[in-house]
Amino acid sequence: MDKIQHRAVIKYLVLKGNTPTQIKHELDSVYGDSAPSFTTVKFRAAEFKRGRKSLGDDERSGRQKTAITDDNIAKVHQMVLDNRRIKVREITEVMNISKECVCHILNQELGMRKMSARWVPRLLTLDQKRVRMNISKAMLAQFRRNNPSFGVD
Numbered sequence: 493m494d495k496i497q498h499r500a501v502i503k504y505l506v507l508k509g510n511t512p513t514q515i516k517h518e519l520d521s522v523y524g525d526s527a528p529s530f531t532t533v534k535f536r537a538a539e540f541k542r543g544r545k546s547l548g549d550d551e552r553s554g555r556q557k558t559a560i561t562d563d564n565i566a567k568v569h570q571m572v573l574d575n576r577r578i579k580v581r582e583i584t585e586v587m588n589i590s591k592e593c594v595c596h597i598l599n600q601e602l603g604m605r606k607m608s609a610r611w612v613p614r615l616l617t618l619d620q621k622r623v624r625m626n627i628s629k630a631m632l633a634q635f636r637r638n639n640p641s642f643g644v645d
Contacts, residue, residue, distance in 0.1 A: 559589040
C-alpha cells in the first residue's frame with residue numbers, strides 16, 4: 493500500500509478520535525509488515541489534528557534539477573559517442589553543469605557505465621547483439637579458414 497493510502501487511513505482514524513497508539517495497532521492488524529512506523533503514524537496524526545487537509549507531500553524548497561534536460565542529455569550523449577574515453581570532469585567543464593548531474597545523465601538517463609576507461613551502454617540492444625554475433629561468426633569462420641586445426645583437441 494502506498495503512503496497516500498496510509499495517510500488517508502490515519503486521517504480517517506484521527507477524525508474518529510483514535511490515538512496514535514490505537515491507529516498504529518489498527519494499521520498493524522490490517523497491513524502487517526507494510527504498515528508505517530509508529531513515528532510516522534504519530535507525526536501524521538499530529539498534523540491532521542492541527543487541521544492539515546492534504547494527503548500529499550508539501551512542496552520542497554530548494555533548487556530543482558534544471559540541468560537534466562532533454563537538450564543536455566542529447567549533448568552529453570553526443571560527446572560520449574564522439575569520444576568514448578571522455579572524462580566526467582571534461583563534460584562538466586564543457587556543459588557547465590555539476591559532476592552529479594553529469595553522472596546522473598550518464599548512468600540513469602543514458603544507461604552507461606565506465607568500463608576499461610570507456611563509456612559503454614549498460615545493456616546492448618537487440619540490434620547491437622545481432623551485429624556482435626554476426627561479427628563474431630565471421631571472425632570465427634575466417635580464423636578456421638586460416639587455421640583448420642582451430643577448436644580441435
